[in-house]
Amino acid sequence: MLNFILTTLIPTLGVVLTTLLLIYGVYARWIDVSQKLVLTRPALLTLIALAVACNAWVGVRMFMSQNAKQAWEDGAALRESRQRFVLREDFQYGELLIPAGSLINRTDPFDRGEPGRPLALHGLDAVRFPQPMEVAGVLAIAMHTLPMRVELADNQRIGPVYRYDTATQTWLPNKVLPAINCKKGQVALFQVPHIEYDVVAEVGKPPPDGPNARFLPGQWLFKGCENGPPIVVQPAYAGGPVNGASQPQ
Numbered sequence: 701m702l703n704f705i706l707t708t709l710i711p712t713l714g715v716v717l718t719t720l721l722l723i724y725g726v727y728a729r730w731i732d733v734s735q736k737l738v739l740t741r742p743a744l745l746t747l748i749a750l751a752v753a754c755n756a757w758v759g760v761r762m763f764m765s766q767n768a769k770q771a772w773e774d775g776a777a778l779r780e781s782r783q784r785f786v787l788r789e790d791f792q793y794g795e796l797l798i799p800a801g802s803l804i805n806r807t808d809p810f811d812r813g814e815p816g817r818p819l820a821l822h823g824l825d826a827v828r829f830p831q832p833m834e835v836a837g838v839l840a841i842a843m844h845t846l847p848m849r850v851e852l853a854d855n856q857r858i859g860p861v862y863r864y865d866t867a868t869q870t871w872l873p874n875k876v877l878p879a880i881n882c883k884k885g886q887v888a889l890f891q892v893p894h895i896e897y898d899v900v901a902e903v904g905k906p907p908p909d910g911p912n913a914r915f916l917p918g919q920w921l922f923k924g925c926e927n928g929p930p931i932v933v934q935p936a937y938a939g940g941p942v943n944g945a946s947q948p949q
Contacts, residue, residue, distance in 0.1 A: 707761075714754025721751055778813045781937040782806075782820075793821045794915025801830030803933050810906045822909045828933040836917035838888050842931040848890040848920060851931045857881050858888060862921040871921050882925035890920040 728738060739747070787802045798804075798821070805826040811817065828842040832853030835843055841853040859879025862871045871891055882888060895914045908914060 706757075710754050711758045711761075714751055714758055717747060717751035717754065721747060777937075778815065778817075779808075779811050782811055782817065783808065784934050784937045786936050791819065791821060792911045793824070793909075794911070794913035795917055796835065796915060798827060799830060799833065803828040803936060805934050808906070820906065820909045822907045822913065824915070826931060826933045828931070836888075836890060836920040836922070838882075838922075840888075842933060844931045848892045849931060850888045850890065852882055852884055852886050852888055852925070854884050855882070858922055858925070860922065862891060862923055864891075880925055885930070886925045887928050887931065888925050889923040891923055893919050893921070895919075 724739065724744075728736075783806055785804055787798060787800050787804060789800045791798045804821065804824070806821060807823040807825055808820065809823070824845055826842065826844045829840065832839050832841050834840070835850055838850055838858055839853045839856055840850045842851040843849065857879050861874040861877050861880055863874045864870075865872045871893075895916065897914065
């Protein structure tokens, strides 16, 4: 309700009052009729003051909006540098220790481009590791989070394999095909079980990060391997250091 008053009602009232006062000014100055209706001086001053106040508020809102837009544009480089970067040091993200030198791609809707914002990996999209490492029981060189796909760093036999059971609507171990021989460069597909959390408590807040992140490869369910192009991880921001943020630490 308050937002409606500030963004719609007051600006509209300002426009209406200004228009009516202009019409009244023409009427009072140049229209000559018998029994002419004239506002009292206090009433006229009150309407003028109200119109000025409403229009002043519109001006304040425009100024604030312009400042916010400028701040967003000024922070673009900082946001970009925190969305595509190379880790300078190891970072614990949930169960996974992501090593220094990893190329990170992430999306952070909570990042407004503030200087000095600490390193965070929530909103992680993709990672390319500097050397093969174990992720969810497989030797990986890269991964993509939505959907969960892991690029294999070597030939390996992976199991157990899970299949979706339509009768129970759950993922069950595949007894017919308990493991699969996958090749280097293939992509392993995983089903990520939902982790319960208090949605209401986190509205408008960034999700847990660091060791508390809901990133638990030990719970992922292997579904199989497929051929395909390497996982795409965009290169690090190339704009150079921006207040030390192009490579967060």
